[in-house]
Amino acid sequence: NAGVMQNPRHLVRRRGQEARLRCSPMKGHSHVYWYRQLPEEGLKFMVYLQKENIIDESGMPKERFSAEFPKEGPSILRIQQVVRGDSAAYFCASSGTGERQPQHFGDGTRLSIL
Amino acid sequence: TQLLEQSPQFLSIQEGENLTVYCNSSSVFSSLQWYRQEPGEGPVLLVTVVTGGEVKKLKRLTFQFGDARKDSSLHITAAQPGDTGLYLCAPRFSGSARQLTFGSGTQLTVLP
Numbered sequence: 258n259a260g261v262m263q264n265p266r267h268l269v270r271r272r273g274q275e276a277r278l279r280c281s282p283m284k285g286h287s288h289v290y291w292y293r294q295l296p297e298e299g300l301k302f303m304v305y306l307q308k309e310n311i312i313d314e315s316g317m318p319k320e321r322f323s324a325e326f327p328k329e330g331p332s333i334l335r336i337q338q339v340v341r342g343d344s345a346a347y348f349c350a351s352s353g354t355g356e357r358q359p360q361h362f363g364d365g366t367r368l369s370i371l
Numbered sequence: 372t373q374l375l376e377q378s379p380q381f382l383s384i385q386e387g388e389n390l391t392v393y394c395n396s397s398s399v400f401s402s403l404q405w406y407r408q409e410p411g412e413g414p415v416l417l418v419t420v421v422t423g424g425e426v427k428k429l430k431r432l433t434f435q436f437g438d439a440r441k442d443s444s445l446h447i448t449a450a451q452p453g454d455t456g457l458y459l460c461a462p463r464f465s466g467s468a469r470q471l472t473f474g475s476g477t478q479l480t481v482l483p
Contacts, residue, residue, distance in 0.1 A: 261413070288469070300414070300459070302470040313470060348413050352469070357402050357421055360461075360471060362413035 261351050261363035262331075269369045276336040276343070278366045282351030289332040290360055291324060294346040306332060336368075344370045374398075377460055377474030385482050387449050392477045394460030395442045403443050403462040404471065405434055414459055417445075450481045 262281040270276050282289050291303040305313040306326040317324070321339075326332040336343055346367050350360035376395045384390055394403070402421045406414035418427050420436035420443060427434045431454075433446040443462075447454055457478050461471040 263413075290470070292471075292473075299475045300461075300471075300473040302472070305469055316470070350471075356469065357419070357463075359404055359416050359419045360469075361416055362406075364411070364413045 261349055261361055263347075263349050263363035263366050265366060266364065267367045267369070269371060270339050271371050272340060273338050276339050276368055278334040278336075278347050278349075278368070279331040280334070280349030280351075280363060281331040282349075283361055286351035286353055286361075288352045288354070288358075289326050290350040290352070291332075291334050292348045292350065292362075294348060294365070296345070300348060303334075339368075339370050341370050344368055375460070375462065375472050375474045377477055379477060380475060381478050381480075383480040383482065384450055386451055388481075390447050390450060390479070392445045392447075392458050392460075392479075393442070394444070394462070394474055396462065396464075397441065399465045400436075400440045400443075400462035401465045403436060403460060405443070405445055406459045406461060408457040408459060408476070414461075447479075450479075452481045452483050455479055455481050 261283050264279050289306045292300040294300045302316040304317050304324045321337045323335045346365045348362050348365045350362045352358040352360045378393050404419045405417040408414040418434045423440045424438045425436040431448045435444045457476045459476045461473050
């Protein structure tokens with residue numbers, strides 16, 4: 258499967274724990290984007306990364322959320338000290354290098370906070 | 372914050388009917404992508420439009436990009452139950468780099 262791979266597909270955490278969501282981009286893509294879909298809401302942009310660089314994090318909450326895309330391995334979205342309001346579907350997309358290259362999405366990680 | 376409107380929000384039609392979904396903003400799009408999303412899955416790319424006035428066809432789906440690049444439409448001819456899903460327009464606004472802005476979507480149900 259050469260598509261965008263996200264894992265885990267479902268993640269359950271208790272309040273105060275950490276959540277780590279992983280995304281492997283499509284083969285040949287070096288640009289990764291994270292979006293969040295809250296219940297009954299549309300997808301909202303969070304962060305855009307290239308290898309080892311955060312390019313645009315204008316959609317990231319100021320606290321508890323961080324993202325990385327290391328030279329080797331998948332992109333990671335990390336949420337520390339999770340709260341109930343973090344429950345959502347988190348989608349990763351990847352694209353090629355050109356500015357108008359389309360974004361292809363993974364099937365998401367559904368995060369549930371108990 | 373650029374505002375994006377997608378209409379209708381819900382649409383339920385019989386198999387064989389035609390339908391059109393609209394995506395509008397008061398701001399200019401540098402490009403626009405249409406996606407379809409099914410429950411429990413990620414959005415699947417249908418088409419990218421870039422040039423004002425552009426028309427693209429994908430089987431029974433016709434996508435138009437407005438001349439002023441502030442609106443787009445998706446027309447489905449002879450809808451089938453397999454077309455059921457959430458249709459999302461996702462423009463990239465001029466000056467917003469690469470982030471996509473998603474509308475709330477049109478939930479289409481095609482009844483057999």
